[in-house]
Amino acid sequence: MARKSKEAIERGNQFSRDYYAKNTEACKQMTKAWREANPDKVRQYRKNAWRKRYSEHAAEELARINEWKKRNKSKIALGSSVSLIAEKLAFLEAYGNCCECCGDERFEFLTGDHVNGNGAALRRAGEKFGYDLYRKLRLMGYPKGEYRLLCMNCNFAHGKYGYCPHQFEANREYGLSAC
Ligand SMILES: [Zn+2]
Numbered sequence: 001m002a003r004k005s006k007e008a009i010e011r012g013n014q015f016s017r018d019y020y021a022k023n024t025e026a027c028k029q030m031t032k033a034w035r036e037a038n039p040d041k042v043r044q045y046r047k048n049a050w051r052k053r054y055s056e057h058a059a060e061e062l063a064r065i066n067e068w069k070k071r072n073k074s075k076i077a078l079g080s081s082v083s084l085i086a087e088k089l090a091f092l093e094a095y096g097n098c099c100e101c102c103g104d105e106r107f108e109f110l111t112g113d114h115v116n117g118n119g120a121a122l123r124r125a126g127e128k129f130g131y132d133l134y135r136k137l138r139l140m141g142y143p144k145g146e147y148r149l150l151c152m153n154c155n156f157a158h159g160k161y162g163y164c165p166h167q168f169e170a171n172r173e174y175g176l177s178a179c
């Protein structure tokens with residue numbers, strides 16, 4: 001099938017604009033009816049738009065989210081399409097917003113960690129993790145003591161080796177290490 005020429009597309013767009021100008025109310029009603037009949041599609045469109053925006057402008061989005069969160073502290077809309085990010089940000093805020101080991105503050109790198117180091121065993125036993133865990137902790141009022149924030153690097157090192165190289169580097173820096 002031959003592609004429409006630019007002129008043809010512009011003619012079509014102009015027709016739509018004219019039609020909309022003359023029949024604004026009817027168009028609005030039709031859109032509203034379509035939205036009500038297709039809630040899943042509406043949700044999907046919003047989700048996709050959010051993902052696209054978020055990946056292109058992560059820093060601006062984060063600032064925007066923080067602004068939005070400040071304004072909506074009492075009613076973070078956890079049922080909305082931004083719920084996963086909001087859930088994680090709320091969790092990070094409750095636990096200090098930085099890696100307890102190295103101080104990294106970039107939210108993309110941060111994750112929850114079981115203080116007693118048995119996260120893997122708990123997960124095998126069916127304990128929740130990721131967003132389910134963040135949600136569970138929110139509903140519990142973010143209890144302190146059992147969980148802390150670590151960046152993925154430190155989380156990995158602590159989990160795999162039982163310590164993080166940062167600990168030794170810090171000790172060396174402060175003259176506390178034997179080496
Ligand atoms: Zn770290």
Ligand SMILES: [Zn+2]
Nearest residue numbers: 101154164166
């Ligand atoms: Zn570390």
